[in-house]
Amino acid sequence: MASSSVVKEAKVLMVGAGGIGCELLKTLALSGFPDIHIIDMDTIEVSNLNRQFLFRQYHVGQSKAKVARDAVLKFRPHINITPYHANVKDPEFNVDFFKQFNVVLNGLDNLDARRHVNRLCLAANVPLVESGTTGFLGQVTVHVKGRTECYECHPKPAPKTYPVCTITSTPSKFVHCIVWAKDLLFAKLFGDKNQDNDLNVRSSDAAASSENVEDVFERRKDEDIDQYRRKIFDHVFGYNIELALSNEETWKNRNRPKPIYSKDVLSDELTQQNGNLEKNYASDDELSVSAMVSLGMKNPQDIWSLRENSKIFIEALKLFFMKREKEIGHLSFDKDDQLAVEFVTAAANIRAASFGIPLHSLFEAKGIAGNIVHAVATTNAVIAGLIVIEAIKVLQNDMENYRMTYCLEHPSRKMLLMPVDPFEPNKSCYVCSETPLSLEINTNRSKLKDFVEKIVKAKLGMTLPLIMCASNLLYEAGDVEKDFIKIYEANLEKVLSELPTPVTGGTMLTVEDMLQEFVCNINIKHREEFDEEKEPDGMVLSGWTQPVSAVDNKDKSIGNGASTSNALVTAAESEKDDEIAIVSAVKKRKLLDDSDSSNAADEVKHHKQLQVIDDEDDLVLLDGEVDSFKKRRLS
Amino acid sequence: MDGDGEELTAQETALYDRQIRVWGADAQRRLSKAHVLVYGMKGTVAEFCKNIVLAGVGSLTLVDDRVATEEAFAANFLIPPDENVYSGKTLAELCCNSLKDFNPMVRVSVERGDLSIFDLEFFSKFDVVVVSCCSLSAKKLANDKCRKLSKRIAFYAVDCRDSCGEIFVDLQDYKYSKKKRDETIECDLKYPSLEDALSVPWSELPRRMSKLYFAMRVIEKFEEAEGRSAGEVSIADLSGVLKLKKELCTAQALNESRVPDALLERLVTNATEFPPVCAVIGGILGQEVIKSISAKGDPVKNFFFFDAFDGKGIIEDISSK
Ligand SMILES: [Zn+2]
Numbered sequence: 026m027a028s029s030s031v032v033k034e035a036k037v038l039m040v041g042a043g044g045i046g047c048e049l050l051k052t053l054a055l056s057g058f059p060d061i062h063i064i065d066m067d068t069i070e071v072s073n074l075n076r077q078f079l080f081r082q083y084h085v086g087q088s089k090a091k092v093a094r095d096a097v098l099k100f101r102p103h104i105n106i107t108p109y110h111a112n113v114k115d116p117e118f119n120v121d122f123f124k125q126f127n128v129v130l131n132g133l134d135n136l137d138a139r140r141h142v143n144r145l146c147l148a149a150n151v152p153l154v155e156s157g158t159t160g161f162l163g164q165v166t167v168h169v170k171g172r173t174e175c176y177e178c179h180p181k182p183a184p185k186t187y188p189v190c191t192i193t194s195t196p197s198k199f200v201h202c203i204v205w206a207k208d209l210l211f212a213k214l215f216g217d218k219n220q221d222n223d224l225n226v227r228s229s230d231a232a233a234s235s236e237n238v239e240d241v242f243e244r245r246k247d248e249d250i251d252q253y254r255r256k257i258f259d260h261v262f263g264y265n266i267e268l269a270l271s272n273e274e275t276w277k278n279r280n281r282p283k284p285i286y287s288k289d290v291l292s293d294e295l296t297q298q299n300g301n302l303e304k305n306y307a308s309d310d311e312l313s314v315s316a317m318v319s320l321g322m323k324n325p326q327d328i329w330s331l332r333e334n335s336k337i338f339i340e341a342l343k344l345f346f347m348k349r350e351k352e353i354g355h356l357s358f359d360k361d362d363q364l365a366v367e368f369v370t371a372a373a374n375i376r377a378a379s380f381g382i383p384l385h386s387l388f389e390a391k392g393i394a395g396n397i398v399h400a401v402a403t404t405n406a407v408i409a410g411l412i413v414i415e416a417i418k419v420l421q422n423d424m425e426n427y428r429m430t431y432c433l434e435h436p437s438r439k440m441l442l443m444p445v446d447p448f449e450p451n452k453s454c455y456v457c458s459e460t461p462l463s464l465e466i467n468t469n470r471s472k473l474k475d476f477v478e479k480i481v482k483a484k485l486g487m488t489l490p491l492i493m494c495a496s497n498l499l500y501e502a503g504d505v506e507k508d509f510i511k512i513y514e515a516n517l518e519k520v521l522s523e524l525p526t527p528v529t530g531g532t533m534l535t536v537e538d539m540l541q542e543f544v545c546n547i548n549i550k551h552r553e554e555f556d557e558e559k560e561p562d563g564m565v566l567s568g569w570t571q572p573v574s575a576v577d578n579k580d581k582s583i584g585n586g587a588s589t590s591n592a593l594v595t596a597a598e599s600e601k602d603d604e605i606a607i608v609s610a611v612k613k614r615k616l617l618d619d620s621d622s623s624n625a626a627d628e629v630k631h632h633k634q635l636q637v638i639d640d641e642d643d644l645v646l647l648d649g650e651v652d653s654f655k656k657r658r659l660s
Numbered sequence: 661m662d663g664d665g666e667e668l669t670a671q672e673t674a675l676y677d678r679q680i681r682v683w684g685a686d687a688q689r690r691l692s693k694a695h696v697l698v699y700g701m702k703g704t705v706a707e708f709c710k711n712i713v714l715a716g717v718g719s720l721t722l723v724d725d726r727v728a729t730e731e732a733f734a735a736n737f738l739i740p741p742d743e744n745v746y747s748g749k750t751l752a753e754l755c756c757n758s759l760k761d762f763n764p765m766v767r768v769s770v771e772r773g774d775l776s777i778f779d780l781e782f783f784s785k786f787d788v789v790v791v792s793c794c795s796l797s798a799k800k801l802a803n804d805k806c807r808k809l810s811k812r813i814a815f816y817a818v819d820c821r822d823s824c825g826e827i828f829v830d831l832q833d834y835k836y837s838k839k840k841r842d843e844t845i846e847c848d849l850k851y852p853s854l855e856d857a858l859s860v861p862w863s864e865l866p867r868r869m870s871k872l873y874f875a876m877r878v879i880e881k882f883e884e885a886e887g888r889s890a891g892e893v894s895i896a897d898l899s900g901v902l903k904l905k906k907e908l909c910t911a912q913a914l915n916e917s918r919v920p921d922a923l924l925e926r927l928v929t930n931a932t933e934f935p936p937v938c939a940v941i942g943g944i945l946g947q948e949v950i951k952s953i954s955a956k957g958d959p960v961k962n963f964f965f966f967d968a969f970d971g972k973g974i975i976e977d978i979s980s981k
Pocket residue numbers: 174175176177178179450451454455456457458
């Protein structure tokens with residue numbers, strides 16, 4: 026391929042040195058790219074080694090960017106690779122930094138960083154090649170300012186969320202039990218006590234008197250641990266189910282759950298277990314404390330019986346209080362915390378048994394609870410190859426031939442790798458066009474703080490925002506003079522209409538991120554009332570492409586992520602693992618045969634006329650939709 | 661079922677965690693018992709080897725007696741470009757040293773010899789055979805030997821030229837399962853040998869057949885007729901190649917426009933591999949081999965083509981009706 030001249034002059038930035046990153050760095054180096062900069066804040070983990078082939082066991086704990094550089098220099102010693110063990114959102118990576126590159130290549134694992142890089146590329150006017158994989162699926166897209174859509178022109182699939190009542194009272198799938206075990210029960214027992222939680226905390230004794238609101242989960246001083254753990258077990262799997270059953274309305278068209286009490290499933294187990302516990306006391310490493318070890322259970326692929334799950338539950342609870350008491354009140358679920366995974370697996374399984382839902386192994390439960398993304402080396406290698414092919418076209422300014430390419434698991438129109446024409450920029454995209462947004466808000470009740478948190482940060486994805494009304498500064502984050510800090514802090518606590526420059530209906534606010542060099546205007550519309558269930562933010566932003574949520578019930582809902590209780594989980598950071606897929610695949614309805622639909626391409630996304638590149642039949646216009654492959658959480 | 665009763669070790673579960681979530685523990689066990697032979701160590705095969713060593717096959721045996729030269733590591737990241745390291749060693753030996761390092765749980769070794777001289781007993785040691793960088797006759801011979809054995813061996817031939825790549829697959833009589841909605845269904849596919857596939861008359865092939873199929877056959881025939889080794893063509897050969905194309909199209913009653921001159925020109929101008937295409941073809945091949953070992957998911961039947969110019973990765977079924 027006649028690419029050598031542009032390649033030899035090119036200076037490229039890679040963001041991410043993970044699954045796609047390792048493959049990409051290798052392929053760039055082999056293709057003759059002489060000057061590559063690479064940013065990644067992560068360190069190497071054992072579960073990376075099956076596909077991030079530049080890393081070895083002895084690199085575990087070291088910087089991905091640095092180790093990747095050294096590994097590639099071994100077979101291409103004469104090129105320049107500059108590694109940064111840092112977060113791409115750090116201020117050093119500003120627009121001027123981005124301007125030095127001919128093209129930016131993303132191999133990222135989360136929406137938040139992708140949006141950030143998108144804005145910097147737009148501001149610096151540097152083309153971006155974006156990518157993502159999950160399992161056998163992947164995609165590569167090209168974003169060139171003014172020519173093709175930007176990364177944020179169209180909504181991305183948001184993490185799945187579930188209505189609260191499904192989680193608290195009517196689970197029908199195993200994932201509902203996992204969310205309950207992790208976000209409610211685990212959080213209640215071991216997490217921050219001040220956090221909102223939808224679990225019923227009133228015990229059966231307390232229910233009688235409305236005055237007594239004692240929290241059953243609070244372990245009283247000197248309360249015997251055996252007594253306490255049985256009480257918790259009976260409360261969450263027994264009493265709370267009985268309570269739910271008493272609401273006949275709920276069960277008219279549903280199978281009634283079965284309460285489970287510790288005496289039925291554990292009988293005399295408790296005393297026997299105490300002996301084995303000693304095994305765990307020999308170990309000092311907190312993360313290696315394990316209920317499976319105390320109970321002599323080895324295989325994470327086994328599906329435990331109800332009795333085994335109950336034993337694990339009661340054992341894990343004890344181990345938390347005996348071995349990790351200091352952490353209680355500060356814990357949040359971590360997929361690499363063995364005891365936490367054991368506890369959540371057992372709790373989810375007991376609940377599943379209660380509701381007649383099939384039980385799952387620890388391995389499977391960990392995948393669901395940890396949102397572990399499926400990843401294989403082959404897809405990453407293919408996607409990296411496709412990124413380099415697009416990058417070369419971008420360097421050649423070969424606009425006609427830019428393609429967005431999907432890597433499919435099952436062929437569509439005989440194709441496993443399917444190129445389509447890139448989309449045009451969305452004219453009403455608030456990121457790459459100058460279209461203002463509009464915000465309905467109660468200007469007499471909402472504080473500037475609420476606006477900053479719920480809109481500017483959560484929805485607009487800004488890191489270092491600055492807010493102006495006309496030419497008056499209302500707020501600025503980051504390094505500001507002392508005098509101003511005071512003024513801004515005071516402003517944050519004021520309702521909008523009482524700010525030094527009052528913000529009322531008809532006002533236009535300008536919000537700017539200094540780092541992203543991204544500005545947008547927001548027209549304010551005053552509105553008195555909001556529906557607490559449907560509009561829990563107390564404000565409604567429009568003109569903004571909301572991440573498409575998989576939930577059809579727009580009521581208060583819970584995501585399988587860190588947050589509980591608080592409404593629809595907004596996009597972004599439920600993924601901390603590799604290669605989250607923002608995979609959407611192009612499909613024509615007619616072609617979607619049965620084997621294709623097993624991809625779970627079941628969410629219809631934005632409607633578009635797609636042109637499939639086809640030199641044989643000229644251009645075939647598809648009247649189809651862009652379906653999005655749902656991230657499969659379970660194989 | 662294969663592998664029942666033998667659990668994966670804790671070490672394997674930790675290392676292969678992310679991929680077990682894609683193909684399951686049973687497939688992982690089958691992989692760890694599979695023996696793979698590769699012949700011809702250029703960039704595409706290097707990519708493939710990396711992929712299946714990472715995936716955790718039981719063993720990988722490399723054959724390529726050529727000594728390393730500058731050209732050999734153009735697209736091959738397994739060979740260190742240091743003359744002190746590579747001089748005097750064969751390509752297979754050099755690649756073996758690097759691959760061993762990728763995954764200590766996979767046995768990687770080297771065998772010497774020419775593909776044509778290996779006997780049935782030699783092939784019978786393997787479950788998967790991948791051949792590259794060799795003549796068409798050598799490929800056919802190896803494919804026939806694999807087919808003679810009572811044990812079913814999955815056979816693949818792969819080559820990349822410039823921005824194009826091709827994979828041929830022969831799984832013989834292949835049974836596998838796939839998920840269709842929530843059901844698992846059993847499937848059965850019958851593959852033709854390389855000889856049989858290539859002897860399907862061009863006029864019988866569908867109109868929308870990939871142009872690359874014909875172009876690769878023309879170049880292959882040209883090399884055979886001229887007594888060249890695989891990939892040994894240059895722009896100087898273009899007129900000869902175009903002449904041969906005319907002859908073949910006439911003989912096969914195929915419209916000449918189905919084999920564009922520009923494509924042939926591209927393939928002869930630069931016979932060296934283009935690394936991004938190696939990554940794509942090596943990735944798809946790795947995925948296909950993993951599928952066939954685990955007997956899960958629809959495999960390619962029986963050709964796969966990729967051209968970086970149009971970006972399409974196409975499956976063609978070329979077998980006599
Ligand atoms: Zn946009």
